[in-house]
Each structure stands twice: as structure tokens, then as C-alpha cells.
Amino acid sequence: MSNAKLAQKLVESLQLKSPPIALSFVREAPINIPRFDATVPAGCSFWRKAEQGVLYTDALDHVNCPVGMHAMGLPMSGETSEALMDLVVQMGETCYLDGAEVPHIPTVAGEKSGIVYGPLTDLEDQPDAVLLWVTPYQAMLLQEATKAVAWTANSGVPTFGRPACAAIPAAMLKGTAVLSLGCMGMRTFTEVAQEQLLAVLPQQALAELTDSLQLATTANQQMQQFYEQKQVSFNPFSA
Secondary structure: OOHHHHHHHHHHHHOOOOOOEEEEEEOOOOOOOOEOOOOOOOOOHHHHHHHHOOEEEEHHHHOOOHHHHHHHOOOOOHHHHHHHHHHHHHHHHOOOOOHHHHHHOOOOOOOOOEEEEEEHHHOOOOOOEEEEEEOHHHHHHHHHHOOOOOOOOOOOOOEEOOOHHHHHHHHHHHOOOEEEOOOHHHHHHHOOOOOOEEEEEEHHHOOOHHHHHHHHHHHHHHHHHHHHHHHHHHOHHHO
16 A cells, blocks of 8 residues: 555544654665754654655654654764763753663664655655544544454553654564654654544564554444443433
8 A cells, every 4th residue: 555545544444633754774875855844853853844845864863852863763973972872961950851761761773874754645665653632532442453452461551651763672672563652852842732542553564554454443442332331221301
């Protein structure tokens, strides 16, 4: 299925208010994609800018957020590495992040020069990950569609907190959709509504998503009708 059709299915099935954003890690700057030519406070800023069109960013474009650079696995200079350590110390002093957590923050492996961001519908190749802004209700449908809530020996909904960008390597490593409650940086720099969560779909989860989304939405519509009828039977005056 094309990226455009998948994007349409995600928007229609989940009733998304913002378009699905895709990202791809690349080893060289693409010749047919415009390079980002401004400055942003953090890599998550690109998630919103990508709603307007496809763009290429290199490692230096992410330098203002060394934690994000670490999570994205982008090459860092010695100066940026020092800035990362200074930021970790600051976060520790405010009791926001324990320095012992840093080695456990996932990172995107492999050599890369930068990242291509853009609306899923506009990307030609299959992306490494797709980002969605979802409400708890939309997250419920998405997790059911991706079988992330199935009660099995390995059941459980993968949900993460700060830093929000770490959900991207986490999803790619697990090969399944994950949620992030976000972090203060993400909510400041993206200006998303407080009731929205970040959902990350890795490439491995995209192939069967169209059919499973339809199944999940249909099943929930049927259960909603069942429960509404049941509710009326307990309160006949509400009909």
C-alpha cells in the first residue's frame, strides 16, 4: 500500500486532526529534498514543521537539543557531547532526570548524516517511523489495531515518558507501536495540546496496519452499540 493511502486510512480510522508525519534516517543528503535552513530549539520542532512539507535536516540542525541527538543516534562533536553532560547535570539538579538513566535511553543505531521529515502522504519511500498526535481514545484504537494490548505472555502497552523523542528508537527496536506521554521540552517546542499523546509506528508495524485498523474500529463501533443498549436498560428514563 502506498504511503498516501496509509496516511488516509490513519486519518479516517482514527479521526486524526493532524496529518501523520514520517521520518527516515539517511546516510547522505537527498538531492531532491530541500534542506532545512533555519534554527530550532530541539529536534521535536521538526515534527510540526514537517506538517508543511518534506525537508532534510542534518546533525547540526539538531544540535540545540543534545538529548535528542543522542536518542536519534546523530553524530556529535566533542563540544556537543559536553553540552549533553552539562544538560544531564542540570536535569539532575532539578530532579527531572537521574544521570543513571542516560545510558538506558534508547538510540537509533547505524551511520547517518541526518533525517528526512515530512507528511507521510508525501514521502515516496517507506519511512523508518511514523508519528501521530493522538488522544487517549485514538491511542486505544491504535493499540488494539497493532495488537499491543493482547493478553499474552508478553502483553503490555509500551508507554514511555521523557525524553519524548526516545519513543522513536524504542519503537524501532521493539518493532511495535509505542506511546509517549511526552516531556516538557516536547510540549513546549511542539505546542501540542495537553490531552494529546505521541504515538510512534515503526516500519515493521506498517504493513498490516490497514486491515487491522478497520477491524479495530468496526469492533469498537459494535461494542459501543452493545454497551449503549445495555446502559439504557439500567436507566430507562435516559432513552
